[in-house]
Amino acid sequence: MSVSAFDPTGEPWPDRGGGNAAEPVEVGIPRVNYLNADHTIKSWLLTTDHKRIGILYLISISVMFLLGGLSAAIVRLQLTAPSGLLLSAEAYNKMFSSHGIIMVFLFLVPSIPATLGNFLLPLMVGARDLAFPRLNLMSWYLFIAGGLLTLGALTFGGVETGWTFYTPYSSIYSNSNVALAIVGIFLAGFSSIATAVNFIVTIHKMRAPGLTWFRLPLFIWAMYATSLIIILGTPVVAITLLLVVVERVFHIGIFSPELGGDPVLFQHMFWFYSHPAVYIMILPSMGIISEVIAANSKKRVFGYTFVAFSSVAIAVFGFLVWGHHMFATTQSMYASMVFSVLSFLVAIPSAVKVFNWTATVYKGSVEFSATMIYALGFLGLFTIGGLTGLYLASLATDIHLTATYFIVAHFHYIMVGGAVTGYLAGLHFWWPKMTGRLYPEFWAKLSAIILFVGFNLTFFPQFVAGYVGMPRRYAFYAPEYQIWQVLSSAGASVLAVGMLIPVIYLLWSLKYGKIAGANPWGAVGLEWTTSSPPPTTNFHEVPVVTWEAYEYHPIHDDDKDLTIPSPTAPEVTAEERKA
């Protein structure tokens, strides 16, 4: 596969040998790269190389995903029978809380930024490392410390408040390990903040010469928007959760009316972060999808500027809609209306992205690779997830559907169908860059299809269960809902197969995978100009960028009906511009 596979019948376009590489790239695995530069355990645990830290994160969050998935499996087993298959109510409550807490705070929030973001961001901007390499290492240690504390709390004694920690249940009534879990989440939150600071500074200050803002890959725009949300939002939830601990331990009244506090205040503060947190999880995936669709279509992302700014718009408007989680509280009717209308508006930038990705395929040269199948799956699932969000932004329907299985289905379509599918697409797309080896394409395609089917089988029935009124977080339920629960659990077993196959073949490929070479997909972008795996210093010399993002073909702008400056056709452009 190479760029020459693109065969336009229109203007010819020279094959620039894998993404504008100025120098010839090595074909095999380079003898010395970041993975084998040093073999000691110490060299890994004390590394400041962003790529190695990315790998450390990858291993850590994979373990978290496994644990969160395991608790989900137990939850699904329990729910096959109305009176519960295996657990007591208390054990069930701890199980779904573990699932939520692990998946949200220890997997989804750090997933893409800390792994792929860490690994790729300096490569994509042409830098040798992130701006603050030691802060980066510290963030991993914070994550591990926070993760271990939280896992400890979940394992020894357990936590049964759900991942939302609603007061005054969490602060006064729960007898479980709330305080310890919160301290863990607090620490993990600071690891996110450290990563976000690092990203923002790196994007501002360390771009290669010629790499202007509008030549940045859209993944970088997505990471930038995500980092903004993390920096502005995470401190709020950290403080909020800490206040829960303060009330719990010192009985200082903040949220409990018995102590003079206000329980709804917690919901305001919690969702002020936790709604934008949804975008922390989904924006990076959107960035990946832009990269993957462009590379698999050999086409510049349609409407680059719209897509780039929609990420920033989502980051900004995402902070103004938290009250839509509280339509069923004592929140004033008028406040609810304001939050409702803003929630409808925040859906627009996401819709713009979906339409633009669709248009990107037009006149492309589409390879139905595994990563493209993942991306197409993302498009379908995210569209359903986004549109079902409107049922919950809409006041009248929300008052029926909120806190039922409908909402469970909706956010899993966004979080799993969107965020996790995007993460897997990205992991596959850059796997050769990270490891130097290709995964088996057939198995990857198969697992992408199984995941898509299994996901829908698992979560679609939950929409129906929610509409017919089944409340979430129920250990026992009315028999009439059993059919939907059994369907969902059956689908979950398919989903689990789709999750396990990649684990097997990705590990297999580490040893037996074909040698990938620098640019196996014929993609453009600075990360593909260096060897796979990259050397510790990323680039042998500082790259100079003289081309636009996704320049898979002469860039044609319908507005001006001309080609904008490009390395091969500058004269033509200048003339037409005058006209």
Add this chain to the structure above:
Amino acid sequence: MGELPFRPVAASSYAEDVDRLFFVLVALTVFFTSAVGITVLALAARYRRGNKVDRSRPSSHNTLLELSWTIPPIFLGLGVFFWSAKIYTQAYAVPENAKEIFVVGKQWMWHIQHSNGIRENNELHIPVGEPVKLTMISQDVIHAFYVPEFRLQRQVEPGQYSSFYFTPTKTGRYHLYCNMYCGTQHSLMGGWVYVMSKADYQKWAASGGSQPVAPGGTPSKTGGLTLTQRGASLYEKFQCNSCHDPAAVQRGRGPSLVGLYGKTRQLADGRKVKADDGYLRNVLYYPAEYPLAGWAVGMPSYKGVLTEEEVLQINAYVKSLKPTAQQSGAGTGGGATAAAAPVPATAAAPTGAAGAPADTAGGNVERNAPAANTDNIQFRHMYGGEQQGQ
């Protein structure tokens, strides 16, 4: 239980409107999802690698096209918003004649008091076609009162009243759920709402709610007292009269409660507060925070003394103290209490001896009995164990 397995019974005035909106949203979802899905798959298939098609001048930007798929969805979204908001306001437009019922949520049961004095646990009986307003409060954590057939839910919060208004339109037995996670037995905190024909409801109310309607249901008891009478007897018991009866008011012992409900009160710190249910409750629990202008706060806090149920009873009594009663003479102000007093005097004893302890005993059983056992009882009550057995 519904006409379709996919559509639960629409049993409130609100439900039909919500369903209409819901299915329009479903149509929009299907339309947009298939539009995106079909377009992207068709394009990808047509432009698959190796397929000889015209790829000349691949466009990567077209402002007009992009605006055309950005602007119309905004208007579509706003349209849905207005429609939805219009339906939503119905849930707040409580008519004057709404039947008021009081709900206290606690881990893990619903305690319901009717104005006529009938009390129920985990069951709510209401007549079809009459607007109902529930005034709800929680005694501990946040709960949510949810009846899917009404397409409505509202959080029941500690510390402040929330309300829930609807008009039931179809007779039947509907699930009542707690829909805000509230602890271990959250999934067993619930029961049934019975929407009865007017005649059946009359019969049920006349029997003091003692007609068992469902197997396993708790036969509720009035103890022969209305909510107001209960409030009056508490008023006597806690000697509220020593400061708030007209005679005491005249001696300057305390402010009069006659005609208080619904008035705006001037507080010493400059605040103006409407004397609604929430105000009455807060004054009983936190008198020091509501110093009435011109009065020194002499009232003790009844926090921990009066339960939320009892506060609602006292509120009902205070609400019943209308100025007309007072106008017929200073003596009758006390007389109103006195008139109420004989009833409690005779009935309070049995209530105190049998009714109330039975209630608390019931609560204790739920709280302290071996979990598995009560789980089982409550599971069968909520989810119809007998149906399962069939």
